[in-house]
Amino acid sequence: MFKNFHFPVALAALIAACGTQPEPVGNVPEPQVVNVYSHRHYDVDKQLFADFEEATGIAVRVIDADDDQLLSRLAAEGPNSQADVILTSDAGRLGLCKQAGFLQPVRSEVLDANVPKHLRDAEHNWYGLSMRARVIAYDKNRVKPTEVASYDALTGPRFKGKLLVRSSENTYNQSLVAAMIAHFGREKTLDWCKGIVANMARDPKGGDTDQMLAIGEGLGEVALVNSYYIGKLLTDTTSAKQKARDVIAVSYPGLGGSTGTHVNVSGAGVARHANNKENAIKLIEFLSSDVAQRVFAEGNMEFPVKSGVAAAPAL
Ligand SMILES: [Fe+2]
Structure with a gap:
């Protein structure tokens, strides 16, 4: 609209216009x-x-x-x-x-x-x-669904060096840990966190999608991710994500006892x-x-x- 706006000419026109414009009648409503x-x-x-x-x-x-x-x-x-x-x-x-x-x-x-x-x-x-649920994405060619039925399963010897997860500075992980503390107390939760660290395939880096891409590259077999990232990966059509898309499946793990999957x-x-x-x-x-x-x-x-x-x- 202001392309080719020639300032002195336009300003003069505006000043002239202001002088001749009639005053508005009544209250002009504010735009909503x-x-x-x-x-x-x-x-x-x-x-x-x-x-x-x-x-x-x-x-x-x-x-x-x-x-x-x-x-x-x-x-x-x-x-x-x-x-x-x-x-x-x-x-x-x-x-x-x-x-x-x-x-x-x-x-x-x-x-x-x-x-x-x-x-x-x-x-x-x-x-x-x-x-959104914090769930387990896993390589369906290497992992059986029964092996990833709970969050606790991630800390066992089965997944030594096979687990991918983003940094603990991230809210998603902090909220999952907070839920575990609320349900099971600090001691059991601390043990779980130590088990996660012990099983990491690499030092945490990237976001949730990056963990699934790493599974596609064979760097690990399981990852903790938010459910919507799995949905986006599985419906993505770009070739860059093809390897991950071909192998990723989702498990909705139980938190423990009768408690289901952690959602936020x-x-x-x-x-x-x-x-x-x-x-x-x-x-x-x-x-x-x-x-x-x-x-x-x-x-x-x-x-x-x-x-x-x-x-x-x-x-
Ligand atoms: Fe997110």
């Missing part, structure tokens, strides 16, 4: 917006926001940041923060946001109906919108100092709706939280 602070890192979110804009006419402005940046930004901005919605992965992070006073409780019949009780904050500060949520809450609170609630409600839940499932291979919406077939 919602400001989202996000540290989700998925393309599918852009599509969800565009769908919301189209459905409601409310413009979505996104500020992307990594975990630490987002939290320190919210702390620094305090009451002056522009954030209306905080969108993030990991229940631990959502809990930290609540603890730090970055969120406010909201009541919504839609959210209460769409998000099961165990996947949202009991005091209504945040709502889980999608789920990605979710959102309304920011404490939101200027557009109603729009913020509308956006979170939209993300919990059937149409958005299907996008989480099919577009990002996350498990929907709303009952009745199917998971992606690849998973």
Whole structure:
């Protein structure tokens, strides 16, 4: 629009125009917006926001940041923060946001109906919108499904030098370990961590997908990864991932006792100092709706939280 903008001429025209333009009559409504602070890192979110804009006419402005940046930004901005919605992965992070006073409780019949009780904050500060399981990806030519039926199986002699996992600095691993501590205590969990380190095929490096690519290269037989990365790998058509795609299968291991596979949520809450609170609630409600839940499932291979919406077939 401002291509070929010739400043002095254009400025003169603008000044002239200002002098002759009639004053607007009555209140001109502010354009409807919602400001989202996000540290989700998925393309599918852009599509969800565009769908919301189209459905409601409310413009979505996104500020992307990594975990630490987002939290320190919210702390620094305090009451002056522009954030209306905080969108993030990991229940631990959502809990930290609540603890730090970055969120406010909201009541919504839609959210209460769409998000099961165990996947949202009991005091209504945040709502889980999608789920991911921390699972075992394994080489189906070398490993039997019965050998990877539990997380404990990864620490036995069977997988000495065969295990691939990203760094323990990563939230996904920390949350898995936190769940184990909650269920079984520190001592047993520490033993498990030592068993994992003892079985590593190499020093941890890369993300979850890199661990599966390493299995494709024959560097190991089992890897701890988030379920959506497996779904993405299995539906990827690029030749670079062909070797991994040909051999990877997924096991949903038990945590121990009668406890099933460890899952976590990605979710959102309304920011404490939101200027557009109603729009913020509308956006979170939209993300919990059937149409958005299907996008989480099919577009990002996350498990929907709303009952009745199917998971992606690849998973
Ligand atoms: Fe991720």
